[in-house]
Amino acid sequence: AAGVIQSPRHLIKEKRETATLKCYPIPRHDTVYWYQQGPGQDPQFLISFYEKMQSDKGSIPDRFSAQQFSDYHSELNMSSLELGDSALYFCASSPRLGGDYNEQFFGPGTRLTVL
């Protein structure tokens, strides 16, 4: 079965550079979520999109922005990178927004290292 695709899988950047992470949800999933997981930490919710509109916002820094495109893929743009941005960035998708539960399927993650 198709899974969530994230690219790139690994990314190395210098401080103050920019980075763009891409996420391709499972086909027919219309909701996308972004999480940041630092070393030894739990995943922190950043932002989510439903039908190309932002649906919820978490602890996403102002230096980051994200959007969902007409084909439902999403991109997380990160500017003025800091050492503390080094983390695993997960994208997840789900087939619907709302309801009693919301099963999110996670992608393999992008490991960002800021030097």
Added chain:
Amino acid sequence: QKEVEQNSGPLSVPEGAIASLNCTYSDRGSQSFFWYRQYSGKSPELIMFIYSNGDKEDGRFTAQLNKASQYVSLLIRDSQPSDSATYLCAVNPSGSSASKIIFGSGTRLSIRP
């Protein structure tokens, strides 16, 4: 106080025994509760979800929810070495859309042969 609290472990359980993982949450209005399993360096994988008080069983896994005590647990029967992982409790807090879930810090579970 964190919204979702878990004992970080490690919790060591002999193979074949029952592993019991616990989680408490602070938002009394939370409606949906999830258990994810995460192997080191891998992405979280949904194991169970529950939103009604009581027990929910799926194979070797049983989730238990007590909203009055703001407590959710996961039991793993007949523990296998492949169950060794970090187990993340997650909660959909009240006042947010169903898209937002808050994770606990996770409990590291080690199954010893």
